[in-house]
Amino acid sequence: MGLLALGTPLVWDEAKKRADQVRQLGIQQLLEIWNSYRGNERDILLWGDEIEYLVISYDDENKNATLSLRQAEILDALAADEKLRKAGGGVPEINGTTVEFVPSPYECYLVIGLNGMLTVYRKSDPLPTFHPEFGRFMLEATPGAPFSLSWKDLLSVEPNMKLRRTIAKKHMAPHETPITLPAFPRMGRDIFTTPHYPATGSKSRSQFIPDECINPHIRFPTLAANIRSRRGSKVAINMPVFYDVNTPRPFLDPTIDYDRHLFPEDDDVRNGAAKEGHVYMDAMGFGMGSCCLQITFQAKNIGEARRLYDQLCPLGPIMLALSANTPILKGFLVDTDVRWNVISGAVDDRTEEERGLKPLKNNRWKIPKSRYDSVSTYLADDPRLRDEYNDLDLVIDEDIKKRLIDNGMDERLSTHFAHLFIRDPIVIFQETLDEPAEGKADHFENLQSTNWQHMRFKPPPPGGNIGWRVEFRSMEIQLTDFENAAFAIFTVLLTRVILSYDLNLYIPISKVDDNMTRAHIRNAVLDQKFWFRKNLFPPPRMGSRAGSARTSPASTRPVTPIAVEEEYGLFTIDEIMNGTKDRECEFIGLIPLIESYLDTVNVDVITRCELAGYLQLISKRASGELKTGASWIRDFVGNHPEYNKDSQVGDRVNYDLMKMVERLGSEGIAGDGKEQELLGRRG
Amino acid sequence: MASIQCILNTGNIMTAASEVLRSPPKSSTELITSLRSHIRSSPPSPPPSPSLSSTTKSPLYIPLPPTPEPLAEERSEYDVTVKLFHLSSAPTASHETHTRDAVKRVLENLGIETIDLLILSLPGINFDADDFANEDSTEDVEAWLATYQTLEELHQDGVISRLGISEFGTTRLEKLLPRTTIKPSVNQINVRDCCVVPKPLILFAKQEGIELLTHNDCTDILPQETLQNVLVDEFALLGEERKVMPQWVAKYTAVIRSRGVVENKGYIAMAEIH
Numbered sequence: 001m002g003l004l005a006l007g008t009p010l011v012w013d014e015a016k017k018r019a020d021q022v023r024q025l026g027i028q029q030l031l032e033i034w035n036s037y038r039g040n041e042r043d044i045l046l047w048g049d050e051i052e053y054l055v056i057s058y059d060d061e062n063k064n065a066t067l068s069l070r071q072a073e074i075l076d077a078l079a080a081d082e083k084l085r086k087a088g089g090g091v092p093e094i095n096g097t098t099v100e101f102v103p104s105p106y107e108c109y110l111v112i113g114l115n116g117m118l119t120v121y122r123k124s125d126p127l128p129t130f131h132p133e134f135g136r137f138m139l140e141a142t143p144g145a146p147f148s149l150s151w152k153d154l155l156s157v158e159p160n161m162k163l164r165r166t167i168a169k170k171h172m173a174p175h176e177t178p179i180t181l182p183a184f185p186r187m188g189r190d191i192f193t194t195p196h197y198p199a200t201g202s203k204s205r206s207q208f209i210p211d212e213c214i215n216p217h218i219r220f221p222t223l224a225a226n227i228r229s230r231r232g233s234k235v236a237i238n239m240p241v242f243y244d245v246n247t248p249r250p251f252l253d254p255t256i257d258y259d260r261h262l263f264p265e266d267d268d269v270r271n272g273a274a275k276e277g278h279v280y281m282d283a284m285g286f287g288m289g290s291c292c293l294q295i296t297f298q299a300k301n302i303g304e305a306r307r308l309y310d311q312l313c314p315l316g317p318i319m320l321a322l323s324a325n326t327p328i329l330k331g332f333l334v335d336t337d338v339r340w341n342v343i344s345g346a347v348d349d350r351t352e353e354e355r356g357l358k359p360l361k362n363n364r365w366k367i368p369k370s371r372y373d374s375v376s377t378y379l380a381d382d383p384r385l386r387d388e389y390n391d392l393d394l395v396i397d398e399d400i401k402k403r404l405i406d407n408g409m410d411e412r413l414s415t416h417f418a419h420l421f422i423r424d425p426i427v428i429f430q431e432t433l434d435e436p437a438e439g440k441a442d443h444f445e446n447l448q449s450t451n452w453q454h455m456r457f458k459p460p461p462p463g464g465n466i467g468w469r470v471e472f473r474s475m476e477i478q479l480t481d482f483e484n485a486a487f488a489i490f491t492v493l494l495t496r497v498i499l500s501y502d503l504n505l506y507i508p509i510s511k512v513d514d515n516m517t518r519a520h521i522r523n524a525v526l527d528q529k530f531w532f533r534k535n536l537f538p539p540p541r542m543g544s545r546a547g548s549a550r551t552s553p554a555s556t557r558p559v560t561p562i563a564v565e566e567e568y569g570l571f572t573i574d575e576i577m578n579g580t581k582d583r584e585c586e587f588i589g590l591i592p593l594i595e596s597y598l599d600t601v602n603v604d605v606i607t608r609c610e611l612a613g614y615l616q617l618i619s620k621r622a623s624g625e626l627k628t629g630a631s632w633i634r635d636f637v638g639n640h641p642e643y644n645k646d647s648q649v650g651d652r653v654n655y656d657l658m659k660m661v662e663r664l665g666s667e668g669i670a671g672d673g674k675e676q677e678l679l680g681r682r683g
Numbered sequence: 684m685a686s687i688q689c690i691l692n693t694g695n696i697m698t699a700a701s702e703v704l705r706s707p708p709k710s711s712t713e714l715i716t717s718l719r720s721h722i723r724s725s726p727p728s729p730p731p732s733p734s735l736s737s738t739t740k741s742p743l744y745i746p747l748p749p750t751p752e753p754l755a756e757e758r759s760e761y762d763v764t765v766k767l768f769h770l771s772s773a774p775t776a777s778h779e780t781h782t783r784d785a786v787k788r789v790l791e792n793l794g795i796e797t798i799d800l801l802i803l804s805l806p807g808i809n810f811d812a813d814d815f816a817n818e819d820s821t822e823d824v825e826a827w828l829a830t831y832q833t834l835e836e837l838h839q840d841g842v843i844s845r846l847g848i849s850e851f852g853t854t855r856l857e858k859l860l861p862r863t864t865i866k867p868s869v870n871q872i873n874v875r876d877c878c879v880v881p882k883p884l885i886l887f888a889k890q891e892g893i894e895l896l897t898h899n900d901c902t903d904i905l906p907q908e909t910l911q912n913v914l915v916d917e918f919a920l921l922g923e924e925r926k927v928m929p930q931w932v933a934k935y936t937a938v939i940r941s942r943g944v945v946e947n948k949g950y951i952a953m954a955e956i957h
Contacts, residue, residue: 042756042941045941045943149941149943499942501700502697502700540699540720595899597945599897600936600938601938601943601945602762602869604896605874605885606895
């Protein structure tokens with residue numbers, strides 16, 4: 001979440017009238033940034049992750065686990081921690097961002113990794129920072145300073161994540177704990193928060209989630225209310241239930257109250273908002289209360305950022321399936337493994353006209369996707385990007401595109417932003433409209449950061465020395481920091497491989513959409529095949545002399561390209577990660593490519609050993625030798641004596657699961673060696 | 684019959700990954716595969732000197748004389764590492780000439796004047812995780828030293844910033860170190876499973892300020908027979924009566940330090956044809 005401005009938010013009817021003004025100011029700010037920073041060169045690789053936590057509150061006497069709504073108090077405690085703040089950590093949103101870096105007064109932290117590796121945090125290492133999130137039961141933590149590519153930094157990722165967990169836990173009440181799980185299993189079910197509030201709030205108007213679950217900062221309730229108002233109904237999220245042997249058929253979500261008459265939106269369910277065979281959810285909190293693992297990279301210049309954006313794009317759905325960790329929603333086992341579509345539905349502010357349910361009258365376009373969805377257009381300035389790859393019927397604001405082009409921006413980048421800017425700003429603070437827009441990015445960010453696509457192309461913030469960045473957003477948060485570090489480091493190394501070997505991962509973007517759908521299916525990681533490019537490598541050197549392939553006329557001469565449909569095929573994730581065997585289409589696999597990269601650069605033995613452990617986790621998840629979090633949790637529920645094979649995950653099962661997840665997160669142990677099915681055998 | 688010097692090069696194999704990385708990488712095959720690929724992708728060269736006459740002093744280039752591939756960005760952005768393999772068929776007496784020649788060729792190829800790290804690979808020295816075997820006391824420290832001293836000179840001349848050795852266990856290190864003027868700052872070892880690096884070596888290296896780096900090069904990077912086959916298959920070069928004797932291999936990498944991007948990686952090798 002971006003920085004939280006304070007002010008007077010406009011209700012939707014007012015905001016609607018100012019939407020165009022905000023868009024125009026946003027474009028003005030974008031152009032300003034683009035003109036100032038387009039010439040940036042040679043920015044170094046810096047990267048960082050974001051870890052989001054759910055705060056669990058235990059009632060050990062009654063064996064119940066609920067979400068704690070004490071985010072504000074916990075953040076206050078973190079912000080009030082002088083030591084943390086002085087060490088560069090703390091809560092920027094409360095402390096302000098001008099914390100001057102001073103060495104940590106904490107003597108030093110000893111952090112023992114899951115593998116027994118001991119890391120000593122030196123006094124000078126900046127401590128993590130914590131941020132508020134949409135859910136009042138969530139915390140976000142980022143490293144105190146971005147990581148570089150130095151081996152020392154890569155090896156500090158996992159200890160840093162553990163440190164964040166430790167610090168967060170330290171500022172909670174004894175019965176509270178931070179866990180890393182994308183969605184609370186009993187979110188929106190009976191009594192699921194501490195303290196408990198009835199679900200009667202006027203912001204969400206949800207049957208299931210009280211408004212008190214939303215971060216009380218005025219931005220968040222306004223966001224929820226304005227999305228609902230703009231849409232003209234509550235959001236409607238339907239995820240297919242997992243039919244177990246005792247699950248009633250047909251399955252009609254038994255938790256829905258069809259007789260509530262509190263808000264006009266209570267009609268939604270009477271008008272068929274809930275689908276048979278599905279778990280029905282009706283509020284932003286179901287989605288925006290989910291936790292993700294997001295990685296942001298700084299590129300050397302705008303060109304490299306655009307290239308990485310495109311090349312990582314096809315990996316989004318693959319990494320989503322590989323990191324699957326969301327098998328339970330609203331107390332039901334579901335037939336999907338990931339959170340993505342829940343969030344997508346939770347912030348879908350499109351009107352009926354925009355969704356194509358009614359003919360266009362008041363709206364400008366029919367829009368195929370939610371604001372939170374997969375990327376719809378590639379944007380690199382790359383000769384390998386064939387027009388055929390951008391094969392979605394892209395909705396753009398032609399006027400905005402023209403304005404960008406008239407100001408010198410190229411076709412593809414203009415198209416990208418003209419696509420993002422078809423949306424309305426949801427939350428507008430009155431005060432920001434009265435201030436000069438120059439030198440800031442607030443209006444631009446208003447649109448940019450409420451387009452939650454699976455990649456985000458991030459221009460530099462004005463005035464700073466931060467470069468062009470790309471954010472990889474599809475991955476699910478993992479139960480342990482070992483896994484989170486593994487996924488983060490895998491992604492970072494993969495970007496280096498893409499750049500070093502000049503890989504080409506382009507497939508038509510409609511196939512990325514298709515992969516996104518496939519990634520949702522239960523056990524997609526092993527059971528589904530995904531569209532993937534057959535040959536990632538640059539064309540072989542043809543009669544050109546040594547190494548001049550990059551520049552020689554011979555290699556730039558257009559060769560007759562093969563048909564786009566010939567360029568890609570269906571692969572298992574195992575094949576994509578570990579390579580193909582016995583196939584006419586030979587592919588070495590992404591993990592062996594990373595190994596080959598590591599054999600090329602100078603790596604010390606300790607680092608290599610640690611990295612091997614991370615790569616092995618990814619490799620074995622892909623091959624099925626290790627379980628994803630989703631399938632591990634399914635098995636846990638399935639084997640629980642109180643589970644009745646009816647898809648229902650009750651309080652006691654949930655309590656035991658939360659205890660187990662906590663133990664996994666803090667100690668890497670699940671008892672009876674059960675953790676090995678998830679993490680493998682660790683040194 | 685006098686011998687002919689034959690200079691082989693692979694070009695930048697990062698841009699030829701489609702050929703080199705078809706199957707899971709084993710660097711035992713990387714040099715050979717990339718050499719074959721480079722030969723095949725090069726335009727037909729003039730027929731190898733008719734009778735391979737040794738009248739001319741200039742070496743025979745395979746596939747062709749390397750075209751320099753200057754680094755794209757400023758020199759200071761890069762870490763340039765060279766690993767120089769002196770092969771078993773090269774006499775120790777030639778090491779000095781070979782070292783200087785190899786270094787010169789890499790510098791020319793990358794259009795640079797200095798190497799950040801040069802790692803020396805000596806024939807017959809293989810790392811053993813047990814750290815005891817294979818290191819008999821009769822080994823010729825003098826021979827290592829003679830070769831190593833050329834590196835020290837190049838260091839003193841400012842051509843090589845840091846020196847490295849490879850496959851040295853503790854016993855060998857203990858023998859070599861006291862005799863060096865410029866201590867190696869790197870020891871590169873091939874460990875399949877990195878977690879079995881012997882503790883004494885880790886401790887000793889730490890104490891001596893030597894970085895232990897990993898590699899995945901095979902012991903015999905350019906076997907005589909394999910090279911002979913390549914030259915026959917790809918170049919129709921050698922007759923029965925000719926024999927090829929590989930002398931040295933220089934593997935070079937140029938990595939953009941702050942971004943971890945490998946811009947150039949390749950091999951230059953020298954063989955004598957007798």
